[in-house]
Amino acid sequence: xxxxxxxxxxxxxxxxxxxxxxxxxxxxxxxxxxxxxxxxxxxxxxxxxxxxxxxxxxxxxxxxxxxxxxxxxxxxxxxxxxxxxxxxxxxxxxxxxxxxxxxxxxxxxxxxxxxxxxxxxxxxxxxxxxxxxxxxxxxxxxxxxxxxxxxxxxxxxxxxxxxxxxxxxxxxxxxxxxxxxxxxxxxxxxxxxxxxxxxxxxxxxxxxxx
Amino acid sequence: xxxxxxxxxxxxxxxxxxxxxxxxxxxxxxxxxxxxxxxxxxxxxxxxxxxxxxxxxxxxxxxxxxxxxxxxxxxxxxxxxxxxxxxxxxxxxxxxxxxxxxxxxxxxxxxxxxxxxxxxxxxxxxxxxxxxxxxxxxxxxxxxxxxxxxxxxxxxxxxxxxxxxxxxxxxxxxxxxxxxxxxxxxxxxxxxxxxxxxxxxxxxxxxxxxxxxxxxxxxxxxxxxxxxxxxxxxxxxxxxxxxxxxxxxxxxxxxxxxxxxxxxxxxxxxxxxxxxxxxxxxxxxxxxxx
Numbered sequence: 001x002x003x004x005x006x007x008x009x010x011x012x013x014x015x016x017x018x019x020x021x022x023x024x025x026x027x028x029x030x031x032x033x034x035x036x037x038x039x040x041x042x043x044x045x046x047x048x049x050x051x052x053x054x055x056x057x058x059x060x061x062x063x064x065x066x067x068x069x070x071x072x073x074x075x076x077x078x079x080x081x082x083x084x085x086x087x088x089x090x091x092x093x094x095x096x097x098x099x100x101x102x103x104x105x106x107x108x109x110x111x112x113x114x115x116x117x118x119x120x121x122x123x124x125x126x127x128x129x130x131x132x133x134x135x136x137x138x139x140x141x142x143x144x145x146x147x148x149x150x151x152x153x154x155x156x157x158x159x160x161x162x163x164x165x166x167x168x169x170x171x172x173x174x175x176x177x178x179x180x181x182x183x184x185x186x187x188x189x190x191x192x193x194x195x196x197x198x199x200x201x202x203x204x205x206x207x208x209x210x
Numbered sequence: 211x212x213x214x215x216x217x218x219x220x221x222x223x224x225x226x227x228x229x230x231x232x233x234x235x236x237x238x239x240x241x242x243x244x245x246x247x248x249x250x251x252x253x254x255x256x257x258x259x260x261x262x263x264x265x266x267x268x269x270x271x272x273x274x275x276x277x278x279x280x281x282x283x284x285x286x287x288x289x290x291x292x293x294x295x296x297x298x299x300x301x302x303x304x305x306x307x308x309x310x311x312x313x314x315x316x317x318x319x320x321x322x323x324x325x326x327x328x329x330x331x332x333x334x335x336x337x338x339x340x341x342x343x344x345x346x347x348x349x350x351x352x353x354x355x356x357x358x359x360x361x362x363x364x365x366x367x368x369x370x371x372x373x374x375x376x377x378x379x380x381x382x383x384x385x386x387x388x389x390x391x392x393x394x395x396x397x398x399x400x401x402x403x404x405x406x407x408x409x410x411x412x413x414x415x416x417x418x419x420x421x422x423x424x425x426x427x428x429x430x431x432x433x434x435x436x437x438x439x440x441x442x443x444x445x446x447x448x449x450x451x452x453x454x455x456x457x458x459x460x461x462x463x464x465x466x467x468x469x470x471x472x473x474x475x476x477x478x479x480x481x482x483x484x485x486x487x488x489x490x491x492x493x494x495x496x497x498x499x500x
Contacts, residue, residue, distance in 0.1 A: 003311025007300075010308075014299040061297060070295035072263045073361075074312055075284035 001080040001087075004071075008088030011058045024050050032106060037113045040104030041180075044122035045129065047103065051096050052133025055089050059138060060146035078207045082142070086199050089134045093127045100126035121180050128191045135191065135198035142205030214272075215239045215359050215391045216260060221269030223259060230255050230415045233269070237359075237408075240388035242381065244402030244423075245395040246485060247412035253395040256412070257363045260393075261289065274358070285313065288352030292364035294344035296351075298337025302330055305351055313355035321354035328376065342373040349377060353384065360384060360392045366401050378405050399485050411485065418449050419463065431465030433472070434458070443472055 027046055032039040062068055071081060100122040108114050137149035216237035223230040230252045237243045247253050258264045260271055262278045273283040296305055302325055310316040325332060328346045336344060345365060352360060360381065366374050382405055384390050396402055402409060402423075409426055411418040421430070435443070440451070440458045447468055448460035462468040 001311075003308045003313075006311050007297075007304075007308045010304055011297060011299065014304075015297070065297045066291075066293065066295045067297065069263070069291065070289070073261055073284060073287070073289040075281065076312060077281065 001076060001084050004076060004081065004084035005087045005091065008058060008085060009091050011061065012054060012088065012092050015058055015061055016054055017057070020050065020054070028103065032110055035107075037107055037111045037115065038118065039110075040100070040107035041118050041122045041125070043103040043107070044100035044126045047096060047099050048126045048129025049133070051092060051126075052130040052137075055092065055130060055134055056137040056141070056146075056149055059085065059141050060150070063146055079203055082138075082199060082203045082206050085138060085202070086134065086195070089130055093130060096126040096130060097123045117181070121184070124184055124188065125180065128187055131191045131195045135194040139198050139201040139205055142202045213239060215274055216393060217270075217272040218256070218260065219270045221256065221259060221271060222267045223255060223264060224267060225255075228252070228255075228415060230259075233412070233415070233417050235410050235417055235420045237391055237393050239391050240385065241407040242385055242392040242394060242405050243408045243410060244406030245393060245410050245412065246397060246399060246402055248397060251412045252415040253397075253412060254363055257361060257393070257395060260361065285315065285355075286358045287361055288355065288357035288359070289361045290345070290348045290352045290363070290365040292367045294336065294339075294348050296336050296344075296347070299335055301335055302332045302347060305336075305347065306332075306354075309351055309355065316355045318354075320356070321350065324350040324354060341368050342370060345369055346373065346377065349380065353380070358389055358391065360390075360394075362392065362394045362396075364396055365394075366396060366398060374401065381405055413450060418461075421463075429464055429466075431462055431468070433460050433462055433465070433468060435460070435472075439472075447471065 024046065028039075028043045031042045031046070035042045062071075076084075101119065104119050104122050136152065140149040140152055214236040218236070219234045221230060221233040228250070233252070233256060235243075245253055245256070255264065259266050260273065260278060262271075262281065271278040274286060276283060300308075306316075306318060306321050309321075310318060322332075328350065330339075330343060330347055330350070336347065339347065345368070349362075349365065362381075366377060369377065378401060381392055381394070385392060392405075394402065394406065406423050408421065409423055410420045419426075419430075433448075434457045436457060440460070443460070448462050451458055451460045
């Protein structure tokens with residue numbers, strides 16, 4: 001299983017879409033200019049979403065390379081194969097959290113404000129979003145193929161977009177940390193529960209045979 | 211040491227209009243078994259069933275003396291498909307690290323020895339490799355954990371003659387250890403001719419014959435007869451027939467006995483050309499009672 005985790009983590013970094021990274025870079029710059037001291041938090045949300053999307057894209061590349069056909073010949077059982085996917089997502093949370101700290105540092109340096117609540121929130125968001133994304137998309141990939149996960153992923157982006165837009169147009173970004181922190185514990189519990197349940201649904205989907 | 215590393219008995223599997231019908235054969239330990247048949251004959255389906263990638267409808271499969279649903283045998287096998295299934299962004303170094311974390315018996319020294327022997331770069335992405343390089347890497351990865359059995363599904367398809375010879379030599383080296391065996395599926399009969407000890411011919415989901423290569427060369431033959439004469443031949447006396455414009459050709463297991471019993475003319479064809487002619491896409495008529 002160690003080899004499969006290495007494979008997925010390595011694929012995450014090597015297979016990252018360069019164009020996507022450029023877009024993210026541009027959005028981060030835009031956020032720093034527009035969102036003020038909250039830029040770090042906003043950019044962390046963006047980073048979390050991107051990492052979730054990238055993980056799901058990696059799962060699809062297994063289909064493209066016919067890796068699954070080969071994987072079934074390896075001495076690894078179905079539970080370990082699926083567990084390696086989930087474990088690889090947990091592994092990439094570390095660079096995600098580091099990234100959110102860096103993004104907050106940039107925003108703090110630019111605006112000379114050091115609000116450590118924002119740092120905490122950003123780190124939590126950077127950790128929870130990839131977990132939630134994987135929990136939803138991976139079972140779909142194993143049961144209905146990658147395209148269903150991709151379609152649902154796109155649908156999932158809209159509420160996130162309107163959530164942020166709502167703060168921008170209404171209460172303002174300053175209300176965002178308070179709202180996020182009040183739901184953080186609940187969101188964390190839901191994410192972790194969903195992540196664990198999703199593993200068993202994925203194993204059932206992966207183990208199906210013609 | 212078990213006599214057979216793979217035992218397949220009464221294996222059946224249906225997919226829509228395709229039926230793998232009561233397939234039985236053995237892969238003796240220490241031997242290379244060529245598994246031949248035209249595209250769509252059922253070779254890959256049989257291999258997937260052996261690897262327990264598909265659910266069988268009926269029959270029994272043993273690998274190293276255990277039912278193949280017990281996946282412990284996968285530590286001792288190496289599998290190569292007709293295409294490289296590795297991600298194009300990885301390089302040979304990455305593949306070594308991946309497999310070293312999967313196979314407890316992975317030998318990194320042996321892996322690098324093979325990479326050097328086959329002149330494969332360790333730092334270039336697999337996506338930049340030629341078809342031949344990709345197949346060589348697939349074969350090396352299948353061998354570097356020191357398996358006892360190699361299962362090759364059309365692994366030499368699309369390789370140029372030079373690379374093909376290199377790869378076939380590697381398989382011959384592999385079976386120098388008499389505990390090692392190879393099941394080698396191909397529709398390229400020249401590859402089978404070069405390295406196989408046993409040959410199994412599958413046609414439209416049925417096993418036509420399972421023979422030692424030497425028996426195939428010395429005893430098997432093709433006879434040619436007219437339609438009228440063909441109707442007088444007992445179907446038990448030939449394995450498979452093929453209608454042509456002016457005659458009917460029959461593959462027989464004992465050419466001497468057949469000629470003695472019937473007044474047909476024996477074609478002086480090499481056995482491999484015979485097999486090729488029966489594997490062509492033109493009209494084939496396998497005996498239905500096989």
